[in-house]
Amino acid sequence: MESRILRVESLSYKIGSHWILRDVSFEVSRREFVGIIGPNGAGKTTLIKAIVGDLSDYSGKVSVSAKIGYLSQNPERKRDFPIRVKEVAAMGLYGERGILKPLRKCDWKKVEDLLERVGIYDLKERRAGTLSGGEYQRLMLARALASEPELLILDEPEAGVDEMGKSSFYRLLESLKNDKNMGILMVSHDIGMVFEACDTVMCINKTLHCHTSADKIRPEELQSAFSGDLDLFIRSRDHFEREHHL
Template identity: 60%
Template sequence: MPGDVILRVENLNYSIGRNQILKNISFEINRGEFVGLIGPNGAGKSTLIRAIIGELEGFQGKVEVKGKIGYLPQQNNFERDFPITVRDTVAMGLYKNKGPFKFFNKADWKKVRNLLEMVGVAELSDRRIGVLSGGEYQRVMLARALATDPEILILDEPEAGIDEMGKTSFYKLLNELKKEIELTLLMVSHDIGLVFDACDRIMCLNKTLHCHKSTQEVSPEDLRVIFSPDFDLLIRGKDHLHKEHEL
């Protein structure tokens, strides 16, 4: 529903000793939005995500989530080395709903099959996760994150380890899921070009929130402020923005 706020952050501050990691962060995300969170290394992006998903203690301010959260963390090589199949990996996402000491039933395995079909890797069900490509692995982990039936899905650099074609395909899948299952998405990314192609709104973070705008409203100067002095290295994002403003 347009205007229905699913995530609200108010006056969020977080410091470690004298080092302020996040300063006066306030924003809202509505149901059904696909929001990209961008910023340089050390900008506080992962810390902000930890606060939202409930893994950060000691911050000041308020985080209010009106719905179930799903979380897709950065790729973890240890997980890929673990001798487990794609099917069992996705089933692990059901543990939170089932509780301890409960076995999977036919309905659970049907849900796993449906999730694998939803993300386009059903044919990989019996394959070990260690042999998957980066794009295949990320789709499997996406299926696992969706197993809890989240209303808002938070993704931390999901494009890491995926080639350019795989990134485009993965972002297309996210937009399809947004429409099909009415999913709200908040995604941390370093790929400026794809973020502007895929997302509805962009949040620019560098310890404080410099902007929270639609993709059409974010200017090259917005990026220059948060990425300076490394702005000139972001050729792809800069060129993308110039093309947008020339249309």
């Protein structure tokens, strides 16, 4: 089984004369947890859209050799819509089974196992719109996992999750990576958690400023990537200095 499951080669995208992404190349392997950081407007979400197929008019090449599970940024939630938690998670099965086929007993067992894995089994009969931000993100993760992906892609999954919930969520991702032999590619503004949880960190600001293991990034690479966002650069630098006892 080939280790590499995603290859991006010279990916570029612009609107008119304005570059959104320029000459981005990298690979992701199984059992690799990759964190993508960068300032606002750096092209991170555009990159994710190109990988999952929501964007096509780019130059370069995206090669995916694995089934993708995708947790988008700020997934829509209608608080008054009368659908239960377990029914939302089951939507992740529709891609393979079809929306019109009734779910079998084994399908519902799979859904319940996933809800147990992400820590919200006890909420399975609740209306999805009543969940907290952290609970809802776990539900969206369960839905993404239902199709048994080999590459899990997440765009700012910690949005709306409190600090304690973030730590638990990242531990869950780490266990899924190891147990399911999957690769994970995640965009995040939580720089501290990215350096703590991820094997590899990519700094993007229109182009790829660095792509290396979390403990080998140099402060000047961070400064280059975050030069347009002073607050994020300061947080990145402070975390770097704490980790390296500078």
